[in-house]
Amino acid sequence: MPSNPFAIGPWQVGLGQPLLLFAGPCVIESEDLVLQVAERLKQIGEELRIPIVFKASYDKANRTSVKSFRGPGLQAGLKILEKARAATGLPLLTDVHEPGQAGSVAEVCQVLQVPAFLARQTDLVEAIATATARTGGAINVKKPQFTAPEDMIHVVRKCEQFGNPRVLLTERGACFGYHRLVNDFRSIPVMQTMGVPVVFDATHSVQLPGGETTGGQREMVPFLARAAVACGCDALFFETHPDPDRAKSDGPNMIPLAELPRILKQLLRIRRALSDNLPSEEVAS
Numbered sequence: 001m002p003s004n005p006f007a008i009g010p011w012q013v014g015l016g017q018p019l020l021l022f023a024g025p026c027v028i029e030s031e032d033l034v035l036q037v038a039e040r041l042k043q044i045g046e047e048l049r050i051p052i053v054f055k056a057s058y059d060k061a062n063r064t065s066v067k068s069f070r071g072p073g074l075q076a077g078l079k080i081l082e083k084a085r086a087a088t089g090l091p092l093l094t095d096v097h098e099p100g101q102a103g104s105v106a107e108v109c110q111v112l113q114v115p116a117f118l119a120r121q122t123d124l125v126e127a128i129a130t131a132t133a134r135t136g137g138a139i140n141v142k143k144p145q146f147t148a149p150e151d152m153i154h155v156v157r158k159c160e161q162f163g164n165p166r167v168l169l170t171e172r173g174a175c176f177g178y179h180r181l182v183n184d185f186r187s188i189p190v191m192q193t194m195g196v197p198v199v200f201d202a203t204h205s206v207q208l209p210g211g212e213t214t215g216g217q218r219e220m221v222p223f224l225a226r227a228a229v230a231c232g233c234d235a236l237f238f239e240t241h242p243d244p245d246r247a248k249s250d251g252p253n254m255i256p257l258a259e260l261p262r263i264l265k266q267l268l269r270i271r272r273a274l275s276d277n278l279p280s281e282e283v284a285s
Contacts, residue, residue: 002156002195007165008138009091009110011051012236013168014197019271020235021045022093022111023260024055025249027071031080037257038084044261045090048268053111054084055093055237060249062097062115069248074101078108093140097144099127106131116142116172119155129162138166140199145175149187153194170192170237171228172201173217179208179215183224188231196266200228202238203253218244222263229270236267244272 005014013020016235023041027227028034038054045052058077060070081092085108093111096102097118105112112128119125119141128139141155152169159167171192173181183205191198202225208215225236241247244254 001165002160002167003120003165004195004197006138006197007024008053010089011053011091013051015234017234018051019229019233019238019268020051020197020234021050021052022055022237022266023052023240025241025247026239026254027057027060027069027248028077028080029069029071029084029248033242034080034084035087037240038088038090040106040257041133042088042090044264048261048264050264050268052090053093054081054088054090055113055239056081056084057095057249059097061119062117071249074104082108090280096124096128099123099193100236102127102131106135106137109137111138111140113140114142114155116144119144119147122158125155126162129159129164132166133163137164138168139164140168142170142172142201142204143187143191145173145181149184149190152191156194156196167195168199168235169234170199171205172237173205173207175209181205181207181209182184183227185227185231188228188233192232197234199235199237200225200233202228202257203250206253207250208252216250218253218255221253221255222266225263225267226238226270229267230274232274 005012005017025108027253041052058071091110094109095113171187188198202221206217206220239254240257240260241254242257244251
C-alpha cells in the first residue's frame with residue numbers, strides 16, 4: 001500500500017496534513033536566480049505558515065523546439081540546487097528524464113518527478129523508485145495529458161513494486177489537440193482513492209501547447225487553483241519567477257513571484273473553510 005501521509009524533508013504531505021506547496025522557476029536559468037527565488041519562497045512560507053518544497057529543472061529535455069533553452073545540465077544544476085537547499089533549508093524537487101540520472105539526483109533532491117509524457121516508461125519509473133527508496137525520498141508522477149485518472153493506479157503499483165510507496169500524483173490537464181489543456185477536477189478525488197496524496201499543477205494547466213514555444217494564460221491560474229483546493233487537493237504546484245515575461249522557459253504560464261503571497265492567502269482561506277466543514281478527525285493539523 002502507498003504511504004499516506006509521508007515526510008518530505010521536515011514536512012508531511014497527505015491525509016490530515018496542511019496544504020503543501022511545490023514552487024520555483026521552470027528551469028535553472030542561473031545560480032543567482034535560483035537563490036533569489038528560494039530565499040523569497042522561504043520567507044513566504046514562514047509568513048503564511050505554509051510548507052514549501054523548492055522546484056527547478058536542471059534540464060528541460062521535453063521542449064518542442066530544438067531552439068528552446070534547456071538549462072545548465074545535470075552536474076551544474078545539482079550543484080546549484082544543493083546551494084539553494086543549504087541557504088534556505090527547503091526540500092527540493094526536480095524532474096528526471098533518463099534512468100541513468102536518477103541515482104545522482106536522488107542524492108540531492110527529496111522528490112524526483114516523473115514528467116507527464118514519460119509516466120508510462122517503466123525503466124524510468126523503476127530507476128526513480130529504486131533511487132528514492134534508497135535515499136528515503138519521494139516520487140511525484142505527473143498524470144499524462146492522454147491518461148485517465150483511473151489508470152494512474154498502474155504507475156502507483158509500479159513504484160510500490162520497485163520499492164517506494166511514497167508516491168504523489170499530479171493533475172495537470174488533458175489535451176484534446178486544439179492548443180488547450182482541460183482540467184477534470186474529478187481526477188483529484190479519483191486519484192486520492194488510490195491512497196496517495198494528490199497535487200494540482202496550477203501553472204502547467206494553463207499552458208497553450210503548440211508552436212515553437214508553449215504559450216500560456218497565467219491570468220487563469222488563480223481560478224483553477226481555487227477550484228482544486230476546494231476539491232481537496234493535498235498539495236499545489238506553482239511555477240514562479242521574478243519577471244516571467246523575460247523567463248527562458250514557460251514564462252507565459254508562470255506567476256510573478258511578487259503576486260504569489262496574495263494568491264496563496266486566498267487559497268489558504270479556502271482550505272480553512274473546507275477544514276471547518278470536515279469531521280474533527282479529518283481536519284488538517
